[in-house]
Amino acid sequence: MITFNNLSVGFDNHNVLNTISGSAKAGQLVALLGENGAGKSTLLHTLAGMHSFTGSVLFNTKPLASHAKKRLATQRAVMMQANHVGFDFTVFELIAMGRYPYVESLKMQSEKVHKYAAIMDLSHYLTRRVSALSGGEQQRVHMARTLAQLNAFTQSAEPRLMLLDEPTSALDMRHQHALLSCVKTFVEQGNSAIIAIHDLNLASLYATDAILLHNKKVLQSGPINTVLTEQNLQQMYAMKLHVNPHPYNDAPMVFSQRQEFL
Amino acid sequence: MNTLTLSRFTPITLSQTHKWMLLASVCIFALALLSIGYGPAGWDWRLAIAWLAPEYFNQFDALQINVVMQIRLPRFVLAVLVGLILAQTGAATQALCRNPLADPSIIGISAGAAMVAVAFIALSAQFNFNAQLYLPYASFLGALGVTSLVYFIAKQQGQINITTLILVGVAINALAFAIIGLLSFFADDSALRLINYWTMGSLGGASWSTIIQAAPLLLISLIGLWRLKEPMNLLLIGESQAQYLGVDTNKLKLYVIILVALGVGAVVALTGLIGFVGLVVPHIARLMVGPHLRNMLPLCMLIGVVVLLLSDWLARIVIMPAELPIGIITALLGAPLFIYLIVKNKRGWS
Numbered sequence: 097m098i099t100f101n102n103l104s105v106g107f108d109n110h111n112v113l114n115t116i117s118g119s120a121k122a123g124q125l126v127a128l129l130g131e132n133g134a135g136k137s138t139l140l141h142t143l144a145g146m147h148s149f150t151g152s153v154l155f156n157t158k159p160l161a162s163h164a165k166k167r168l169a170t171q172r173a174v175m176m177q178a179n180h181v182g183f184d185f186t187v188f189e190l191i192a193m194g195r196y197p198y199v200e201s202l203k204m205q206s207e208k209v210h211k212y213a214a215i216m217d218l219s220h221y222l223t224r225r226v227s228a229l230s231g232g233e234q235q236r237v238h239m240a241r242t243l244a245q246l247n248a249f250t251q252s253a254e255p256r257l258m259l260l261d262e263p264t265s266a267l268d269m270r271h272q273h274a275l276l277s278c279v280k281t282f283v284e285q286g287n288s289a290i291i292a293i294h295d296l297n298l299a300s301l302y303a304t305d306a307i308l309l310h311n312k313k314v315l316q317s318g319p320i321n322t323v324l325t326e327q328n329l330q331q332m333y334a335m336k337l338h339v340n341p342h343p344y345n346d347a348p349m350v351f352s353q354r355q356e357f358l
Numbered sequence: 359m360n361t362l363t364l365s366r367f368t369p370i371t372l373s374q375t376h377k378w379m380l381l382a383s384v385c386i387f388a389l390a391l392l393s394i395g396y397g398p399a400g401w402d403w404r405l406a407i408a409w410l411a412p413e414y415f416n417q418f419d420a421l422q423i424n425v426v427m428q429i430r431l432p433r434f435v436l437a438v439l440v441g442l443i444l445a446q447t448g449a450a451t452q453a454l455c456r457n458p459l460a461d462p463s464i465i466g467i468s469a470g471a472a473m474v475a476v477a478f479i480a481l482s483a484q485f486n487f488n489a490q491l492y493l494p495y496a497s498f499l500g501a502l503g504v505t506s507l508v509y510f511i512a513k514q515q516g517q518i519n520i521t522t523l524i525l526v527g528v529a530i531n532a533l534a535f536a537i538i539g540l541l542s543f544f545a546d547d548s549a550l551r552l553i554n555y556w557t558m559g560s561l562g563g564a565s566w567s568t569i570i571q572a573a574p575l576l577l578i579s580l581i582g583l584w585r586l587k588e589p590m591n592l593l594l595i596g597e598s599q600a601q602y603l604g605v606d607t608n609k610l611k612l613y614v615i616i617l618v619a620l621g622v623g624a625v626v627a628l629t630g631l632i633g634f635v636g637l638v639v640p641h642i643a644r645l646m647v648g649p650h651l652r653n654m655l656p657l658c659m660l661i662g663v664v665v666l667l668l669s670d671w672l673a674r675i676v677i678m679p680a681e682l683p684i685g686i687i688t689a690l691l692g693a694p695l696f697i698y699l700i701v702k703n704k705r706g707w708s
Contacts, residue, residue: 141598144598144602145601146598146601165601165604165605165606166604167604168604169602169603169604170604172602173602174598174602176598176599181594181595181596182456182457182458182594183456183458183594183595183644183649184648184649185594185595185648185649185650186648186650189648189650190595193591193592193595193603194603196588196589196592196603196604196605197603197604225648245602245603
């Protein structure tokens, strides 16, 4: 779906990503893990086409820039963090913006908005102004817009890609799991997703693969069960960590331990 | 979720928008009677319709009908066009800058257009050419230059800085007025009167010939911006977001800059500087139906017409039988609101 090779990105002569490579294929939910400032957001923005870079980014085997913009928008959606909207739209209007790349009647658009709002548990918020919602609720609105943009959970000949930057950061536990299980189902229908996320255990429960970013490089990547090891994580976070199997699910769980303030 | 009950739901803003638009249309109709029926040549609301079929209105003489057709009607048509354009270019500038405080008169676009227009008039006396003929096109170039300049100065690392935007506007306004003042020393008497009228704004110079001259610019701006309202709406949630949704934002911004300059340039050439309409009117429309341009833009344009007709009528009656420049009325209404918006948005500045 999306493949990047020898990707380097820098701002003001300051290297943020240094010759990194990786990919997300159909059926893969890739967790992008790393410390604050490890370059997770920069990688997502670059894969979305926002930053200039050296190396290559291929989306469906063609360079990113060679795709027609409107068509690309139906195959690839991006949800960024800190999505502040200066103008006070309603929830309905904001989700409906995801339908911009499609030619459809307002009635059809309205049905789609209701469908994706319901998935994100927003049916009762549609006429509310976004500014009146909490941070977590706003995050769900942007996720519903992302789903609407990709026409998620419908038959499609071509695979679609989601790039999500910390989509669960403001959500309560129930909505964290609701969002990630939604993404997982989307991926299992032949699509793929790359998610930057800090919660290692959530990543472990839902992701198929992981990319560990450390010191501007990829520390390790592969199936998430093999990547989430004590050795890798202790090197990445420079702290004591333990990895134990989940009691009910087949997933490694990461435990930190109490530290003394120096 | 039960989709059957959900599909009966329709977004509330749609009917709300239609209600407000109906109200604005009623106001426009009433103001049309007032503006066409009222004047020094006689005040009778029936004058507003008499010109359509003079044979049924024996109480009016041919001179009165002629005054309506050659003076009041073009003035009314001009007010409608200027109202539509100023409201729409204001909303478009705010989308371009993603900030509700941006307005062509505040960030210097109108002053830039007026400066070039005045230079054109002053030079026409020196070089003996017909300034009136090319005036809309000259002031379009002035508006285009200033819009591009302001936009690129205020843009830092892909973000529009509103503080810089307004400061650049202050500087350009000051510079433009200084140059207009300077040029007025080189102008002859008739040009001087024209220049005076430029800096305050007036619909008094309306005639069919000037309207027809500027019509291509006005119509291109009106239709062009109208057709861009869906992608412009996405700009409101951020440039990168709009790009991810499939908008070619570089192309869009270029089109918006050119179309705003076309509209503002032509309006300034016709009426001079009428400030704050592009700030006040979109603000009122947003309060009524929210920021979505599909609802907001048509209502905003109708309110623009209401504000222009009302201000022009006030300008005509306040110091009867003389006329006040309309720019004074709109500034008196708009400037306090601008200050209020700055105070309200102070914390939102970045």
